[in-house]
Amino acid sequence: MSFNTFGHLFRVTTWGESHGPALGATVDGCPPGIALEPAAIQHWLDRRKPGQNRFTTQRREPDEVRILSGVYEGRTTGTPIQLMIENTDQRSKDYGDIARTFRPGHADITYWLKYGIRDPRGGGRSSARETAARVAAGSVAREALKALVPGVRIIGYMVQMGRLRADRDRFDMEEVERNPFWCPDAAAAAIWAEHLDELRKSGNSVGAVVEVVASGVPAGLGAPIYGKLDSDLAAAMMSINAVKGVEVGAGMAAAELTGIENADEIFMGNDGRPRFSSNHAGGILGGISSGQDVVVRFAVKPTSSILTPRRSITLAGEETEVVTKGRHDPCVGIRAVPVGEAMMACVILDHLLLHRGQVGGAGGRIG
Secondary structure, eight states: OOOOEEOSSSEEEEEEOTTSSEEEEEEEOOOTTOBOOHHHHHHHHHHHOSOSSTTSOOOOOOOOEEEEESEETTEEOSSOEEEEEEOOOOOGGGGGGGTTBOOTTSSHHHHHHHHSOOOOGGGGGGSGGGHHHHHHHHHHHHHHHHHHOTTOEEEEEEEEETTEEOOGGGOOGGGGGTSTTOOSOHHHHHHHHHHHHHHHHTTOOOOEEEEEEEESOOTTOBOSSTTOHHHHHHHHHHTSTTEEEEEETTGGGGGGSOHHHHOOOEEEOTTSSEEESOOTTTTEETTEEOSSOEEEEEEEOOOSOOSSOEEEEBTTSOEEEEOOOSOOOSOTHHHHHHHHHHHHHHHHHHHHHHHHHHTTTOOOOOO
16 A cells, blocks of 8 residues: 655655554655654653543554664664554454445445455454554654744644534633543533533434644745645645545635725734734745745545444445444544644644745845
């Protein structure tokens, strides 16, 4: 299977399956001399790991990372960084009944049609378990960004669960770490908890919308045509399991605006730098970062593994009903938040390195 690598200069290759002995990432292109300890990676992995509350899968994985190469005496060497996370709580027997049946909404049928072979244990390579490796790689990117551009901050949060939306007028970013939904609206989080409890107990699931914001991103990252910062961000977010839509800035809502409403007017700030009246562009103009917050949202579909019977077919072409047993997230969007943050970090670092390599210290000045 090909296409397991993403990035241009900061390149990440993930490997492993949901129920294999381990999974991980090979990170190539990280600058040398970056301080990197396992604890720095573990912090972000702990935010993604399963079994932390009743709203996520009860699979119990410690997700302890091991750095196998590319780091010497606590600093990166510039050589490939190999990260490994062992799987310790697989229950492959839960998938015995569907080894020859295609689960609706899953990649079972497309993997079979493409490769003629698939790993039915937890979805194999198509499982969201793979995203643990992305979070580990994103942690490396965060440490590199911290050293190269200390002002960059990346935060993700849920803004919608099903049809229930958070109220932006009530946003308090301190709330993000205080509830299981990474939601900046405490009132919405309380309503979501009741809603998800009902769905979980009835054997159903629900989708979500996640927003990821990178602040402090330097102006000039990206390229005008085929190396747009927003196109790479869109591809990165769309590659996350279960993601079905991506927006940058105002996104689809921009189609409802007039040119007057959509224009982010430009002014000179007191610090001699340009300032904008709004951020409908999501911090990216013509594929290049403007210095504003980079804002990306993605929609995650409802978890396809549910206890309610759904119709499907078997490998022999016979019609059947499928009930997916095992331990699954009733709203996979919850644990997609740290994954979205990781992908944002990887793309921003990648474009920072590309920018430094092509432009260096050049660039236009205003005033």
